Amino acid sequence: MLFKLIESLVVATVAFQLVPGSWTPVAYDPEALAPEIIRGEIVWSESLPKAGDIAVAALPKADEIPEPMKINKESLGIKTTASNVIVADLATGKILFEKNADEPRSIASITKLMTALVFLDNNPGWDEMITVKNALTIGNNNFYAGERVKAKDLFNSALVGSDNTAARNLAYATGMNMDEFIIKMNEKAQAMELDEASFVDPVGLDPKNQASALDVIKILRSTVEYEEVLAATTKKAHEFRSVSGDYHYIKTTNDLLSSFINKKPYAVIAGKTGSLLAAGYCLAMVVENDGHAVLIVSLNSESDGARFQDVKSLAYWVFENYEWPE
Numbered sequence: 001m002l003f004k005l006i007e008s009l010v011v012a013t014v015a016f017q018l019v020p021g022s023w024t025p026v027a028y029d030p031e032a033l034a035p036e037i038i039r040g041e042i043v044w045s046e047s048l049p050k051a052g053d054i055a056v057a058a059l060p061k062a063d064e065i066p067e068p069m070k071i072n073k074e075s076l077g078i079k080t081t082a083s084n085v086i087v088a089d090l091a092t093g094k095i096l097f098e099k100n101a102d103e104p105r106s107i108a109s110i111t112k113l114m115t116a117l118v119f120l121d122n123n124p125g126w127d128e129m130i131t132v133k134n135a136l137t138i139g140n141n142n143f144y145a146g147e148r149v150k151a152k153d154l155f156n157s158a159l160v161g162s163d164n165t166a167a168r169n170l171a172y173a174t175g176m177n178m179d180e181f182i183i184k185m186n187e188k189a190q191a192m193e194l195d196e197a198s199f200v201d202p203v204g205l206d207p208k209n210q211a212s213a214l215d216v217i218k219i220l221r222s223t224v225e226y227e228e229v230l231a232a233t234t235k236k237a238h239e240f241r242s243v244s245g246d247y248h249y250i251k252t253t254n255d256l257l258s259s260f261i262n263k264k265p266y267a268v269i270a271g272k273t274g275s276l277l278a279a280g281y282c283l284a285m286v287v288e289n290d291g292h293a294v295l296i297v298s299l300n301s302e303s304d305g306a307r308f309q310d311v312k313s314l315a316y317w318v319f320e321n322y323e324w325p326e
Contacts, residue, residue: 108274111204207278
């Protein structure tokens, strides 16, 4: 027993050194993880479109793929500042870690992932000229009322830099008014069987945009089917000149694109940040390691830096504690 304890302490020490920042391994005390019980797997909706020509999504059906197996049964997970967390295997839907995953919470700008999905269902064309209206002043905004912008640049600005004006005008770009677009968002949420999701705006500024971590991971799973979303959410910046002639440099809000979690053998496949007083700091990401991908959702972390550390540590822990059968 003493030797096993020493071995566990050594592993924890090594992991601490390899993962920048601080994190707390959780082990040996099941009662401490009462709200973090692992239940099984997520059944991905059969209504999802087939995957495009992208490495992580071009997978056989889940029932043909063996699930990842835990190799260190004594490590129950890590302590996160986030109050609501879930990690699942992309290929099979198996839940690898969870914490209060059913609880509905404000999700801030993670809302923009659903906005992107509804837009893609009603895309007027990537080169469609959009005249910006109702420019916002809260949060990230890079456009002015009356500016002429292509739909593809609004799409990228909303997902790369979490631009609020871009997201709002992406809704208008579909030809719908705001009420009609919001109805489409909620209809899509119902079709995707998101039990706790409710949307009242396409931007994420309203705290009544709510979903559980389990809902968000289903949204994230759907975005993997779209190469346009993967490309946008893994760009460190989007640089362009609008039709009106204005130069824009939209920087990513996802700091993990420049971290070790986006360097071999790891790779960030998709991701979206969100933050609001009612939501805390949120992050949803798909991370790949050695050909295997996991979806990670972290809601209500205590600070901007903490959300990145929470997701980074979760990714590291999962790939260290699970193995994928060949």
